Amino acid sequence: DIVGEHSLNWANEAEMIEKIAIDVSKKLNATxxxxxxxxxxxxxxxxxxxxxxxxxxxxxxxxxxxxxxxxxxxxxxxxxxxxxxxxxxxxxxxxxxxxxxxxxxxxxxxxxxxxxxxxxxxxxxxxxxxxxxxxxxxxxxxxxxxxxxxxxxxxxxxxxxxxxxxxxxxxxxxxxxxxxxxxxxxxxxVRFPSNEEALEIFCRYAFRESSPTNGFGKLSRRITELCGNLSLCLSVVGSYLRGKKKDEWENVMRRLESSVDDGYIQRALRVGYESLPDKDQILFLHIAVFFNKKDDDHVNAMLGGCNLDVRLGLRNLVNRSLIGLSTNGVITMHKLLEQTCREAIQRQELRTRHILINAHEICLILQSDTDAKAVAGISFDTSEINKVVVSKRAFQSMRNLRFLSVYKRRNDGNERVYEFPPRLRLLHWEAYPRKRLPHRFCPEYLVELDMRDSQLEKLWEETQPLPSLKTMN
Structure with missing residues (x-):
């Protein structure tokens, strides 16, 4: 219980209300x-x-x-x-x-x-x-x-x-x-769990029990060993195997044993990613690159209309222990899983990639008007690039580009952008070097506009409809 406050004991009612709000907040946080x-x-x-x-x-x-x-x-x-x-x-x-x-x-x-x-x-x-x-x-x-x-x-x-x-x-x-x-x-x-603790962690995710189901004891111990007793790997692999038949368990065990070129962490986490349906893989990659630490409503607004069932996909990823979803809807992904996603993107053929993250490849595409119709998102860290050149028609072929993030360590003023794709939902460009956005830019679909540390003095000439905009910085 929380002791009440009497208004006669307070000279300022606003301070009393603030005190009550703080007390209630602390009580809720202690739950x-x-x-x-x-x-x-x-x-x-x-x-x-x-x-x-x-x-x-x-x-x-x-x-x-x-x-x-x-x-x-x-x-x-x-x-x-x-x-x-x-x-x-x-x-x-x-x-x-x-x-x-x-x-x-x-x-x-x-x-x-x-x-x-x-x-x-x-x-x-x-x-x-x-x-x-x-x-x-x-x-x-x-x-x-x-x-x-x-x-x-x-x-x-x-x-x-x-x-x-x-x-x-x-x-x-x-x-x-x-x-x-x-x-x-x-x-x-924090030390690695003991063998018995690691087995219990695995079983919590694989069986919703603290020990293996009959007939799965030997397989459980071997897979736990192959996951290196690491909690993250145990949760991802265990969640995938939940409800699967023994032949699938044996298949996963063989995959973990045969991937000799990768470390045990990469082997285990790739099992979680590669077992996802195609649409959930796409959602997973987008979260890793653009939407980690964002709330589910924001992600739904960003990916709505992209032929993805975001709500269902998020539930699937949570059930597979590939993301966390807090009580207030914030999505979290471990940095090892982020790394797994980035490696998966780089294994794809360049011409078929939906997301670009390699700075030198992005530079080449922006300079040379390369056909990039498949690209839906670009995350461009320019910190290792001496000079960025954006050709006049760089974004003309990127009609499907929805998400553009440019991260900078300095404003060198080299790049000039002639136009942006018409359906951008995320525009994040640190230290944007120009005083205005391209005059033909249409912000109708923008959900988030983040131009921190930019040289912008004016966004656009006339009043623009912004029916989708939720975040602006």
Whole structure:
């Protein structure tokens, strides 16, 4: 129960309402989640983390979680956050720190963090000590997921002793060395599950039981061994085999044993992808490249009319443990599965690909007016390209292009775009170099327009109908 508030005790009614809203929010956040029920050994992990964090101590503290990819570091941290966040005045779980920040982006990165943790949009800071001024009297819980560079830690964590009493910062990284280099001495290393734990994980997905069904014991143990006791692989392969006959189990076992050129992780995850129906494979690839961390309504709006049943496809991918779908509809895909998708795209013949991701191949197509009628999406990272040249008719042949994302590390001003395809639904172009979009551009089908850090002064000359637009940056 939550103790009520009497209006006579408050000089400002708005402050009273805010206090009630915060109390209710904390109560809701404290409700046990069912999202973590499938993780074997989770209670032990959480107990070890709470002991490491020494929550009774008021000294601010930074700790780390390390371990190989796919072993469950993020799941442990999310479950911990779910249990502890209600005990902190401010809390924030920052996803996908990997690759997000370098020294030149520190201030912008901290603006993002403070905007989220203080729930104030559009926050601007003028120097790097603002984070301490804003948070020094607050008991905060910050979890930074997938950190891979010292600059990121410096930008986000810095000197935690200047945070409020009882504050905790938890850094998740594959590299114990990186954590030590930043002076993080309290580290919980997530180890591979034991053989028996790995078998139980596999059986939870394959049989919805904690042990093998009669007649499947030997096969279950062998497939568990071939998955390398890695939780992600066990869940993907187990989910695929659920309800399958023994001959299909034997077929999968032979595939895992015979793929000697790939590591065990790639072997196992390819089983999950290659077993999908064609339409679910297409949906899976689009999520990996364009829509990871987006909500299901957004994805449905993007892919509606593309001859895909998005709702059904998402359910199939969740049932196969290839994506996660949170209670508020946010889609998540593990980076190892993203990598599996990118490898699958690159194995396709260039002329038949629906999605282009290789920067040098994209450059060649944009420069040479190559016929690209099959292309539905382009994800173009220009960081390794010295100069981008877009021919006058580059996009004329791409009548089916729906999704265009251009990622940049700098604005070199070289490229000029003469026109965009008529049915674009996603236009994301970082540091777009021109002051206006092409005059013939039709935004009627746009669902998302993201032109951050661009030179744009005006989008278009006249008022345009925007019946589909949901997100604009």
């Amino acid at each position: 046990p989640s069912r999202d973590f029920d499938e993780m074997v050994g989770l209670d032990s992990h959480l107990g070890n983390m709470k002991y490491l964090l020494n929550l009774e101590n008021d000294e601010p503290m930074i700790a780390g979680i390390s371990g190989p990819p796919g072993i469950g570091k993020t799941t442990i941290a999310r479950a911990l956050y779910n249990q502890l966040s209600c005990d902190f005045s401010l809390s924030y779980f920052m996803e996908n720190v990997n690759g997000s920040s370098r020294s030149s982006l520190k201030i912008r990165f901290q603006e993002h963090l403070l905007s989220r943790i203080l729930n104030q949009s559009g926050m601007k800071i003028c120097h790097l000590d603002v984070r301490y001024e804003r948070l020094r009297n607050q008991k905060v819980l910050i979890i930074l997921d997938d950190v891979d560079h010292l600059d990121q830690l410096d930008a986000l964590a810095g000197d935690v002793s200047r945070l409020g009493p009882g504050s905790r910062v938890i850094v998740i990284s594959e590299s114990q060395e990186l954590l030590h280099q930043n002076g993080i001495n309290y580290i919980y290393h």
